[in-house]
Amino acid sequence: MTIIDNTSAVPAPRADDGNSAPLLEVRDLHVEFHTRDGVARAVNGVNYTVDAGETLAVLGESGSGKSVTAQAIMGILDMPPGRIPQGEILFRGQDMLKMSAEDRRKIRGSKIAMIFQDALSSLNPVLTVGYQLGEMFRVHEGLSKKEAKAKAIELMDQVKIPAAAARVNDYPHQFSGGMRQRIMIAMALALEPDLIIADEPTTALDVTVQAQVMDLLAELQREYHMGLILITHDLGVVADVADKIAVMYAGRIVETAPVHELYKRPAHPYTRGLLDSIPRLDQKGQELYAIQGLPPNLLKIPTGCAFNPRCPKAQDICRTDTPPLYDVTERDGGALPGRRSACHFWKEQIHG
Amino acid sequence: MxxxxxxxxxxxxxxxxxxxxxxxxxxxxxxxxxxxxxxxxxxxxxxxxxxxxxxxxxxxxxxxxxxxxxxxxxQGDFGTQIASQQPVADVIADAFPITARLTIFAFLFTVVVGITLGVVAGLRPDTLVDKSLLALTLLLISVPSFVLGYAFQYFFAFQLGWVDPNVNDPENYGQLLLPAIVLGSLSLAYVARLTRTSIAENLRADYVRTAVAKGLPRRRIVGVHLMRNSLIPVVTFLGSDLGALMGGAVVTEGIFNVRGVGYTVYEALSRREGSTVVGVVTLIVIIYLVCSLLVDLLYAVLDPRIRYA
Known part of the structure; x- marks a missing residue:
């Protein structure tokens, strides 16, 4: 496969192109939606960074703001009703929120690409997959229709769609769910972007296909040395592919940690709850743990720690003071790099 | 197929x-x-x-x-008119091209203006532009076409003198303009509303979001991704509408004195000339059927998910 040979040389120059800024840095991002009932604060001060070749998993329930953050990074938020009152999204050190619409458009698809959850509705039903894939090359690189189609076939081969040349003129509805998601992945990969945002890429697929698609994504990410933001609510998916995890709740990051650390010793009661609610074979017959209550209404987020009404360990301070994102350390004060927790009682949580 | x-x-x-x-x-x-x-x-x-x-x-x-x-x-014999002794086929051959011209003119007006208005409003749902379009179309839908016809004739022909009140020469497109607008106005309102709703709905569709995320320019997103999907219901409506326009021409032709099929049917009805009425109406029915077949075939071209076996 010549394609792979060409690109294996790319990662090196990408990693150090003169500045030490991370590939993507989100700083104090706020997103709100103005609705008839009031202002829904979907994202309230999110910070995270992703480096080339790194996989960040963003974890959280529906409505935690993980997808909205991703859409803000992509620049595909509906504005209005959406609004970004403050924050910065730095891509290679440049704030994308201050760029012109045209500059942002050129980044979309070619430098930062996105994979959506439901490939059937996310692909245009009346255009062939070859056309939709080829469009990337025609718009961003100015290739002719014919060249674009050849590239589309190459891409379909690369994401392991059998008989790519024969299927390039098929329509999305003629593919199976797993194959459609591969086409979404191929579309995101088309221009070899530096960063891919995958918004629950496997949620709509059945379990056996989920693993295949995740493996493919991880493999291609390694190959191209891309940054990957994986948005999911599936803890099982995360463990295999992610380098670090950010757990979101009510539009805030409540905990960040390297992936295995988080599973071993969560430093936030919400993370603990999420981990405990995974069904386990060795606890067959016992009642499955569930975090009590419902995610907060974003129109009126509880004061103090947003999680306090559902937290089994909530105390008075949790209802009044919003916890900052504390640096988490070992019991003896030893540093735990990358670990942070927005819980007043993170010490008790992690060290028992 | x-x-x-x-x-x-x-x-x-x-x-x-x-x-x-x-x-x-x-x-x-x-x-x-x-x-x-x-x-x-x-x-x-x-x-x-x-x-x-x-x-x-x-x-x-x-x-x-x-x-x-x-x-x-x-045997190709449409009968003969009793009063004038003219073959009905000749009568239709004289009158039909005039009505066809008027209908096609009205149809083009409906398509071009209706879809344009619908797209403009649909891309900006709930803005002033959108709301004025809804108000305008509501007006066109609720006012009967003969009222609109006489009102237009009064204002544009008698008061302002922009156009001739009657069509003396059916070859003259300037004279046909006003009747065509009156005839097409109801369909125009429906087409504009249908397009507007369809565009506004598809604007929020996942595949449009994907098109944005691909970094496509806005013109391409609207022209390629949004329009094709949104026009499917509009095309269906337009097909059945062509037949309705020919029927509606009867009233409009009466107002503006166009010597077309409508006039012929009216004359024949008042003289109880059965064969003329049946001939004309049957022709309209056949045109209607052919149009709806063409639309159904076009539907499959526009939407690949539809296959006819």
Whole structure:
């Protein structure tokens, strides 16, 4: 496969192109939606960074703001009703929120690409997959229709769609769910972007296909040395592919940690709850743990720690003071790099 | 595909027979008769009338008359007008191109203006532009076309003098403009609303979000991704609308004195000329059927998820 040979040389120059800024840095991002009932604060001060070749998993329930953050990074938020009152999204050190619409458009698809959850509705039903894939090359690189189609076939081969040349003129509805998601992945990969945002890429697929698609994504990410933001609510998916995890709740990051650390010793009661609610074979017959209550209404987020009404360990301070994102350390004060927790009682949580 | 078209063409036969029989029986049931209408206010010689009727075959039972008409039709004979002694085929051949021109003019007006307005409003849902369009279309839908016709005629022709109030020369497109706008206005309102809703709905579709995320320019997103999906219901409506426009032409032609099919039907009705009415209406029915077949085929071209076997 010549394609792979060409690109294996790319990662090196990408990693150090003169500045030490991370590939993507989100700083104090706020997103709100103005609705008839009031202002829904979907994202309230999110910070995270992703480096080339790194996989960040963003974890959280529906409505935690993980997808909205991703859409803000992509620049595909509906504005209005959406609004970004403050924050910065730095891509290679440049704030994308201050760029012109045209500059942002050129980044979309070619430098930062996105994979959506439901490939059937996310692909245009009346255009062939070859056309939709080829469009990337025609718009961003100015290739002719014919060249674009050849590239589309190459891409379909690369994401392991059998008989790519024969299927390039098929329509999305003629593919199976797993194959459609591969086409979404191929579309995101088309221009070899530096960063891919995958918004629950496997949620709509059945379990056996989920693993295949995740493996493919991880493999291609390694190959191209891309940054990957994986948005999911599936803890099982995360463990295999992610380098670090950010757990979101009510539009805030409540905990960040390297992936295995988080599973071993969560430093936030919400993370603990999420981990405990995974069904386990060795606890067959016992009642499955569930975090009590419902995610907060974003129109009126509880004061103090947003999680306090559902937290089994909530105390008075949790209802009044919003916890900052504390640096988490070992019991003896030893540093735990990358670990942070927005819980007043993170010490008790992690060290028992 | 071929089998589908063949089946649809075969289905036209019962529709054709049914509609001709229906119109024929309606004409038969109407009071008055064409021969008597020849005499107007003159004194009537009953024996003479009976004689003429017999020679025209109008004394035969209803079904037999219908049979005669049909057999004539299949030999290409549409019958002859009683009063003018003109073959009905000639009458239609004279009147039809005028109505066709008016209808196509109105249709183009509907398509171009209706879709443009719909797209403009649909891309900005709930703005002032959108709301004014909704108000305008509501007005067009709720005002009957003859009221609109006379109102337009009064303002634009008599008051402002921009156009001629009557169409003297059906070849003159300037004169046909006003009747075409009046004729197309109702469909225009429906097309604009349908397009607007369809665009506004698809604007939030996942595949449009994907198109944005691909970094496509806005013109391409709207022109390629949004329009094709949004126009599918509009095309369906337009197909059935073409037939409705030809029917609506009867009223509009009356207002603006256009000597088209509508005028012919009106004349023939008042003189109880059954064969003329049946001929014209049947022609409109057939055009309607062919249009709807074409639309259904076009539907499959626009939406690959639809396949005809």
């Amino acid at each position: 071929g089998r589908y078209v063949a089946r649809r063409l075969l289905q036209m036969i019962p529709v054709f027979l049914g509609s001709t029989l229906l119109i024929f029986s309606m004409m038969y049931a109407l009071p008055g008769d064409p021969v008597r209408a020849l005499y107007g206010e003159q004194a009537i010689d009953q024996a003479q009338i009976a004689e003429i009727k017999r020679s025209l075959g109008l004394d035969k039972p209803f079904l037999l008359q219908y049979w005669d008409y049909l057999t004539g039709l299949f």
